[in-house]
Amino acid sequence: MSARAAVLAALTAVLLVAVSGCSNPPSPAVSTAPAAPTPTGSDTSATAPDTAPVVVDGLGLAILQNRPDYGARRLQLSITNETDASVTVTAARFSSPQFTTPVAAEKSTDVPAGLTRYLPVALPDAVCPAPAIVPELTVTVTDATGASRDITARPADPFGVLDRIATEDCLDVAVSAVATLRLSDTLRVTGDGPDAVAHLALIVEPRPKGVTTDTGGASDTAPAAPSGNGPATLHLDHAASTILLEPADGADWPLDLDVAPGDGPATLTLDAVPARCDPHAIAEDKRGTFIPVTLELAGGPAGTVSIPSSDPLRLAIYAYLASTCGFAVPNG
Incomplete structure (x- = not known):
């Protein structure tokens, strides 16, 4: 193999490793927006996010972004099965007034008991100035008996993803x-x-x-x-x-x-x-x-x-x- 071909092969392998991170569980993205003020008192516990999802009818609902999502303008719908039996999420629909339209996950996924699955959705265009941010997530769930139900809630946003996105979108x-x-x-x-x-x-x-x-x-x-x-x-x-x-x-x-x-x-x-x-x-x-x-x-x-x-x-x-x-x- 020539040195040039080896370089190209090595870079290709590196790129494949780099982009494969898109399938990893989300971690919070680092914001480039101005940082929120830090409390001046000695107790800084108020700045630590509560990462617990909002639990409704056995499902924990939250929204997150991982680092690959940041540039791709995606959001992860985090769905945790808090019950003792596996369920299937057949549909998920997310909306927030800061975006022009709702978005939906493209495929269903099984969520075993006690585990979390992440459904990526592409974010729509922004509404600016951003209105009050009141997100809504509706999840359609089917259990082992075939019974289906819709669960609607305001999902947890433990890392302030939506506020950050609104600030960045309207600056853009x-x-x-x-x-x-x-x-x-x-x-x-x-x-x-x-x-x-x-x-x-x-x-x-x-x-x-x-x-x-x-x-x-x-x-x-x-x-x-x-x-x-x-x-x-x-x-x-x-x-x-x-x-x-x-x-x-x-x-x-x-x-x-x-x-x-x-x-x-x-x-x-x-x-x-x-x-x-x-x-x-x-x-x-x-x-x-x-x-x-x-x-x-x-x-x-x-x-x-x-x-x-x-x-x-x-x-x-x-x-x-x-x-x-x-x-x-x-x-x-």
Whole structure:
């Protein structure tokens, strides 16, 4: 096998391991939204989430996100069988006012006594500003006798998933009214061996002046700022490192760019080096190729948006890490 073929085979194997995490039991995703205030008293027990599901008619109901769900915009419906007999969930329907439509799980699943099963659902478009969040989960259950029943409840949200998603969704909507942020599919690399530097291109594409995101039509004025005072403007402050990549010089990538509808496109170069050099970092990666950008809308929200890498860019980043970190490759 040639060295090039070996590299491709190794990267393919790593990618398969990385994406296989989608089937693992969910763990809470790390939020890029602003953190909630911490109580100032000495007793911090109030910040610990109650992870117990809401139990109705023998079923424990909750909602969660694991790390692979985060970028894919999925939610996990967690269903625990609190009875002493196996049941089959034949349907599950989730809704919340923060989303435009309800969603349903695509297939049924057996839930043995005492165990938990996770049903993934794709999240619909967001409603912004987000209304009061009152989720509802309806589960259709069939027992061993063939009897079927519907169970409806407000599921537990032990890690505040829905509040976080609402904050992030509406920040994304506000940002998209001003500009589109994306990473180029192409990764430029300079230097050799451990001194190689990857240059990611962050592309900023302002919306045409007068085009709104609500109707897709045109008007005579630019989108209004969230405050209602003047046209919307966006300030890109900085981009932060990930578990795989960090700035070649400094703790963050300074951006310091102001953007308004009608401006010309801009490309910002992020010079990056490996944040860590071990194959496990790639094999276990879920968010390392998402670049967090901290920004603020004039008179509106501020926070961090995560810019995803396309498949070609993600493969190029993994190849850069393998080459720069000197992952062993068989000769021949």
